[in-house]
Amino acid sequence: MFKARLRAPAIAIVAIVFASVLASPAHAAATKYPLTISSGGFKTTISKEPKRIISLSPSATEIFFSIGAAKQVLLVDSLSNYPKSAPISDISAFEPNVEAIVGKKPDLVLLSVDAMKSTEIRNALIKLKVPVLMEKAPTQLSDVYAEINVLGKVTNKQIKANALSKKMSTDIKGILASAKKSTGVRIFHELDDTYYSVTSDTFIGRVYKDFGVVNVADAAAGADSYGYPQLSAEYLLKSDPQAIFLADAQYGVTTESVAKRAGWSQISAVKNNKVFALTADVPSRWGPRLVDFYRDIAKALAKIS
Amino acid sequence: MIKINNLSVRYGDFYALNHITLEIPRGTWTCLVGPNGAGKTTFLKTLLGNKAYDGSITIDGLEVYKNLRNVAFVPQRPEIPAGMDVAEYVMLGRARLDGWGRESKKSRQFVHTILEETQLLGLQHQLVTQLSGGEMQRVLIARALVQEPEIMILDEPTSALDLHHQISTLNQIDRLKDSGTTIISTMHDITLGAMYAERIIVMHKGQVLLDGPSNEVIHSPELKKAFDNGISIFTLDSGRPVIVASRELPAP
Amino acid sequence: MQTQEMGRIWHWRTTVFVGILLAFILLLGVSFGPISLDFTKIIRTLFGFSGGLKDEERTLLLELRLPRVLLAALVGAALATSGAVYQTVFRNPLADPYLLGAAAGAGLGATLAFTGSNKTFYAALPLFAFLGAVLAVAATFLISGKAFSDPATLLLSGIAIGSFATAVQTYLQQRNSQVLRPVYSWILGQLTVADWNVVKWASIYIVLALFILIRMSRLLDGLLLSDEEAFSLGISPNKIRIIAIAAATLATATAVSASGLIGFVGIVVPHLVRGLTKRATNRALFTVALTGAGFLVLADLGARTLLSPAELPIGVITAFVGAPFLLFVLRAKRVMK
Numbered sequence: 001m002f003k004a005r006l007r008a009p010a011i012a013i014v015a016i017v018f019a020s021v022l023a024s025p026a027h028a029a030a031t032k033y034p035l036t037i038s039s040g041g042f043k044t045t046i047s048k049e050p051k052r053i054i055s056l057s058p059s060a061t062e063i064f065f066s067i068g069a070a071k072q073v074l075l076v077d078s079l080s081n082y083p084k085s086a087p088i089s090d091i092s093a094f095e096p097n098v099e100a101i102v103g104k105k106p107d108l109v110l111l112s113v114d115a116m117k118s119t120e121i122r123n124a125l126i127k128l129k130v131p132v133l134m135e136k137a138p139t140q141l142s143d144v145y146a147e148i149n150v151l152g153k154v155t156n157k158q159i160k161a162n163a164l165s166k167k168m169s170t171d172i173k174g175i176l177a178s179a180k181k182s183t184g185v186r187i188f189h190e191l192d193d194t195y196y197s198v199t200s201d202t203f204i205g206r207v208y209k210d211f212g213v214v215n216v217a218d219a220a221a222g223a224d225s226y227g228y229p230q231l232s233a234e235y236l237l238k239s240d241p242q243a244i245f246l247a248d249a250q251y252g253v254t255t256e257s258v259a260k261r262a263g264w265s266q267i268s269a270v271k272n273n274k275v276f277a278l279t280a281d282v283p284s285r286w287g288p289r290l291v292d293f294y295r296d297i298a299k300a301l302a303k304i305s
Numbered sequence: 306m307i308k309i310n311n312l313s314v315r316y317g318d319f320y321a322l323n324h325i326t327l328e329i330p331r332g333t334w335t336c337l338v339g340p341n342g343a344g345k346t347t348f349l350k351t352l353l354g355n356k357a358y359d360g361s362i363t364i365d366g367l368e369v370y371k372n373l374r375n376v377a378f379v380p381q382r383p384e385i386p387a388g389m390d391v392a393e394y395v396m397l398g399r400a401r402l403d404g405w406g407r408e409s410k411k412s413r414q415f416v417h418t419i420l421e422e423t424q425l426l427g428l429q430h431q432l433v434t435q436l437s438g439g440e441m442q443r444v445l446i447a448r449a450l451v452q453e454p455e456i457m458i459l460d461e462p463t464s465a466l467d468l469h470h471q472i473s474t475l476n477q478i479d480r481l482k483d484s485g486t487t488i489i490s491t492m493h494d495i496t497l498g499a500m501y502a503e504r505i506i507v508m509h510k511g512q513v514l515l516d517g518p519s520n521e522v523i524h525s526p527e528l529k530k531a532f533d534n535g536i537s538i539f540t541l542d543s544g545r546p547v548i549v550a551s552r553e554l555p556a557p
Numbered sequence: 558m559q560t561q562e563m564g565r566i567w568h569w570r571t572t573v574f575v576g577i578l579l580a581f582i583l584l585l586g587v588s589f590g591p592i593s594l595d596f597t598k599i600i601r602t603l604f605g606f607s608g609g610l611k612d613e614e615r616t617l618l619l620e621l622r623l624p625r626v627l628l629a630a631l632v633g634a635a636l637a638t639s640g641a642v643y644q645t646v647f648r649n650p651l652a653d654p655y656l657l658g659a660a661a662g663a664g665l666g667a668t669l670a671f672t673g674s675n676k677t678f679y680a681a682l683p684l685f686a687f688l689g690a691v692l693a694v695a696a697t698f699l700i701s702g703k704a705f706s707d708p709a710t711l712l713l714s715g716i717a718i719g720s721f722a723t724a725v726q727t728y729l730q731q732r733n734s735q736v737l738r739p740v741y742s743w744i745l746g747q748l749t750v751a752d753w754n755v756v757k758w759a760s761i762y763i764v765l766a767l768f769i770l771i772r773m774s775r776l777l778d779g780l781l782l783s784d785e786e787a788f789s790l791g792i793s794p795n796k797i798r799i800i801a802i803a804a805a806t807l808a809t810a811t812a813v814s815a816s817g818l819i820g821f822v823g824i825v826v827p828h829l830v831r832g833l834t835k836r837a838t839n840r841a842l843f844t845v846a847l848t849g850a851g852f853l854v855l856a857d858l859g860a861r862t863l864l865s866p867a868e869l870p871i872g873v874i875t876a877f878v879g880a881p882f883l884l885f886v887l888r889a890k891r892v893m894k
Binding site for chain 1: 590591592612613616617620621622680731732733734735738739742743747749750752861864865866867868
């Protein structure tokens with residue numbers, strides 16, 4: 001009689017405990033090593049949890065430090081200036097010195113596919129028993145989350161990585177939702193003071209596209225097959241952007257200097273004081289600060305009625 | 306035997322050499338004389354084979370542009386290379402005979418002999434850029450001599466030499482006739498030319514004005530005409546002719 | 558009486574000395590780098606004795622450093638010898654192996670390879686650079702027309718072809734912004750990742766070309782004289798010029814395709830040898846090749862150790878050494894006069 005009355009609840013309790021154990025994120029999300037993972041078009045095998053990572057990509061560096069893998073990062077390349085606490089070195093992300101890298105005895109190197117002779121460098125490092133994770137520049141937002149997840153898996157920080165991706169996704173969606181639908185607002189994203197810009201085919205261009213704005217560089221898309229055409233002052237006068245975003249503010253270009261350019265005072269953005277300096281490096285990194293990029297654009301567009 | 310048949314060298318309408326036909330037998334010394342611009346140097350260079358020509362020039366039946374015979378050339382104005390010493394410069398004359406490879410023992414001995422005979426041994430380690438005009442000329446001739454050439458072509462070979470060296474050099478060239486070398490030279494000094502060459506060809510405006518044994522040509526009126534009557538011919542007691550420029554140029 | 562003969566024309570002592578120096582420099586080249594290796598162990602590994610380096614260190618020495626140093630030696634020899642030959646052919650002490658448009662052609666080839674988003678194009682970069690250099694020189698000859706063997710005409714044609722190739726290259730770079738950085742990097746010259754594969758095919762072409770040129774050295778000396786004099790010595794000046802330029806271009810194109818555009822070697826090294834031996838004849842070619850090899854190995858050593866772990870482009874080192882050296886040579890010449 002005692003057994004019969006306890007059987008159903010007992011089974012229920014066991015079932016619940018069992019289910020919760022199975023569903024526990026700590027358990028399921030622990031990375032199993034050795035790990036073989038695809039990234040950047042290459043397969044990489046990592047034998048154990050990396051504790052001495054050399055990151056040769058500023059964006060990847062930012063991601064590592066946001067998913068709690070900071071202690072696992074040994075060195076970062078010369079351009080990885082964020083966060084400030086990252087152990088910056090003289091190693092070039094674009095032309096890395098294989099011997100110098102090997103000399104630091106890393107157990108994982110993160111290398112961009114766009115580095116000079118990246119395939120040969122990868123092969124040389126592998127020959128010297130250093131695993132290499134290749135990174136390809138993202139073309140759209142989902143690529144960014146994919147990279148975050150890969151880096152999370154590799155460093156056994158999957159929970160934090162997933163959390164970061166989720167938070168970024170939520171934040172960006174939120175920014176886009178609350179941003180006034182700026183359909184038709186004409187914008188110009190300035191890369192440098194010779195008026196190189198980005199079309200909507202580029203990663204940066206897609207960010208603007210999400211806001212529904214009109215990118216004046218799109219009309220010049222034919223001028224460069226990679227989506228980075230050089231515009232002329234005359235063309236900018238004609239297309240009359242209502243907002244100008246300065247990605248070159250860190251190189252000394254200011255709203256005042258832009259206003260001083262010959263003929264530019266006729267451009268709506270200049271007339272109405274809608275020239276915005278973007279935070280240094282933010283547009284060119286695809287890590288956690290991507291959200292800041294969206295936020296900066298939203299803030300700027302909000303000023304345009 | 307050199308056979309020249311209807312040889313012409315044209316620059317557009319201008320004939321530097323105008324339909325020349327003659328033969329030069331083996332082992333003779335022919336001297337070309339004539340005023341500046343007569344075509345003497347052009348003739349020599351064409352004979353060498355490096356110039357384009359109409360007509361035919363053959364040495365033992367082979368056209369000269371094929372460069373199949375051993376023809377030495379002593380230019381009036383050589384290209385003086387930097388960073389080469391006299392030994393190497395003269396040794397270049399043996400290069401073809403050594404198959405363009407390492408110098409043979411024979412070459413090394415022969416060059417030494419020639420440098421000794423031309424009193425140039427002391428200069429062998431001098432850079433050719435540091436030679437005086439006269440030394441350069443003697444070195445040029447030494448280079449031609451070491452070639453053991455079948456034909457030797459000389460363009461004003463003694464113009465920079467002192468009297469002593471003029472005679473000794475020409476004597477040495479003269480000895481080549483004994484081994485069958487054919488010599489063709491131009492000389493401004495007709496007296497000297499007549500001393501060594503048994504045949505003189507007088508050229509004028511790209512054509513052969515006069516061609517014959519030295520003695521005859523010297524004393525002929527055409528010679529005087531070729532130089533616009535600006536020369537006088539004297540005969541020494543020994544019978545040797547001496548040709549000098551006249552002070553008075555008669556009215557044209 | 559024993560016939561006396563001429564003494565040695567060339568001082569082989571100089572060549573032997575340079576050869577020994579080169580061996581020493583090669584050893585230096587593999588011994589230094591960001592990772593320090595035990596010197597005795599290096600020697601043991603290189604000569605196959607026991608007790609040498611193991612595992613990763615051994616791989617580092619044999620798979621990374623050794624091919625790189627050998628490639629530097631080959632490229633240095635190729636550029637120096639080509640430079641010397643060009644100086645003979647053009648009778649100009651400032652001629653370098655990139656005359657006649659070879660550099661611009663190679664640059665254009667490299668740009669094309671970088672431009673194709675096609676991975677196979679990129680992998681074929683050395684081939685593109687090589688073809689670019691060779692085709693540019695061929696084009697130079699073509700547009701020279703009948704005067705194709707006149708040095709002055711060739712020089713002018715080379716300038717024309719070079720300018721054209723550069724213009725096309727610039728246009729391509731403008732239309733394909735992503736290639737700007739890799740092309741610029743390539744132009745500065747780099748030996749960063751050399752493997753045995755590169756060394757293999759580079760050595761075949763370069764050794765072949767240098768062998769031809771050194772074998773031709775007496776013929777090349779004839780080119781230092783006027784065309785008539787050369788002809789009288791049995792040389793066909795036009796034919797020899799073409800063969801010389803072809804062989805030198807082969808060496809240069811191979812060097813460029815393996816390591817980008819490294820400048821100054823072709824001018825500085827022949828002058829260096831000339832200054833030491835007081836001779837500018839082609840008997841010096843073998844010595845020039847050895848000196849060029851040593852020169853570039855030293856430059857590469859500097860490139861990867863001076864600012865370690867960053868790598869200086871090797872073209873920067875050769876320019877830093879080459880420019881003042883040239884000035885020194887020119888001043889010395891003036892003083893001598």
